[in-house]
Amino acid sequence: MTRADANAGPRRTKNERPRPLWTRSPTPRRAPLSREAIVTCAISLADSQGLDAVSIRTLATELGARPMSIYTYAQIERKKELFDLMVDAVCGEMLLDQLPRPWRDALRATALRCRDALIRHPWWTELVGRNVLTGPNGTRYREQTLAAIAGLKIDRTRKLAIILAVERYVVGQATYAIDEHGASRTPARTHEQWRQAADEHRTVQIETAEFPHLTALGPLHPTPDDQERYFTLGLDWLLDGISTDLKRQRSTTRNGQRH
Amino acid sequence: MTRADANAGPRRTKNERPRPLWTRSPTPRRAPLSREAIVTCAISLADSQGLDAVSIRTLATELGARPMSIYTYAQIERKKELFDLMVDAVCGEMLLDQLPRPWRDALRATALRCRDALIRHPWWTELVGRNVLTGPNGTRYREQTLAAIAGLKIDRTRKLAIILAVERYVVGQATYAIDEHGASRTPARTHEQWRQAADEHRTVQIETAEFPHLTALGPLHPTPDDQERYFTLGLDWLLDGISTDLKRQRSTTRNGQRH
């Protein structure tokens, strides 16, 4: 998988002596790195080891290159721009081949697709706050959500409010879903480990007179299935609310300016 | 404001000579640092300069102390724990003196209060994904939200789904609201700068045949007021959806297992 192999050229760690001439690779240079290869590598690094593991230097090692080559071949000026590329690449995974109809099914489908991508790439929500979506795939994703509700005859504000509410609801859920999923951001914790920590926290801190409602709720051990249930319940409430509002709007228009 | 003043003791940057005896402060040590002072300083640093500006070293300089003193006096073992303390301190700002009634007003009030805190501390959402809320104020916040819906006679799953949906909707909105607020996370951008960047992005990338819906929508220049409107519209949709579901549940229960 990693390309940091023998024929990567005379890359040596500190104090390492040059290898004898005859054991060196005859190929002086690998094919030049592509931006795509760099971004793919960064993403899989972030997925498996967490965002902190994505350093220019480890990325270089992983790709059998030198640190400065990352800047050259990814055509980035700062590390932040690499993150921008990563964010946009994941946006690509949120695109649907085809939108269902009517608007409600379409919105629901984009939300679920978005959630899938965010569960695969839990570091995404952390990055997106710093980097407004302005990449091509981010734009495509926005266009897609807008296409989902294109049929609705409503004002601009409502249109924007709808797509933002759904999109951001998903991001908000994903921000947490992560840890409680067992697939935490940095050091992967198993569901069992999480459960144990949560129990300890409960007996030590929660079960006091100060927290009657939390105590009454009992131990929390949401499985991934539970998490999905919470997610879809909330999503459907939001969609229900939108739907009701649309009906109200429509009847208002039909009957003139009746409040 | 900063305590890195003259009487902070013989702290010297590299190559600086000791000052003459008579100009040195007679107080050999300041009062020892408190955890609270450290966390407060870290928060105001993050608010004004962004999360990256919060380093153990700058924190120490700011407080007129040495780096290792931060670990000792904040009683933390790693920097991550400082972040945990910061997250929990902000949770404290989300607590209400008193919950309105009924449940809907209570949930709405907690959501708005939460949003206020997140706008003041835009770095919060970035941290919370890495650190599950287990501090005392985080627990109090959870208890508060649970108290808001305590009167409702519904099953455990629905209770959890409701509080998670609302809480996470707010976090999701706050994740973005930031940049588009003009109060971006790291280098503060004015609304005007953001508007200009958005316009440029629009003419260069969006207004092509690929994005008919986005093009039709026209330029986006949401003011903070617009953002708040999007936020509250979505929040009310979510609350409407919950409300409708509750009515449905109630009538189901009243009429036996109808449906």
Add this chain to the structure above:
DNA sequence: ACCTGAACACCGTTCAAGT
């Protein structure tokens, strides 16, 4: 015993020196 200065092993990025 508690505290901390110097040291270590990393960073991202600059820039001059290579080709």
Add this chain to the structure above:
DNA sequence: ACCTGAACACCGTTCAAGT
């Protein structure tokens, strides 16, 4: 002209040496 090794100015954290 393009590319990159070494250097720079930072990090968080360890640990031995101070008090």
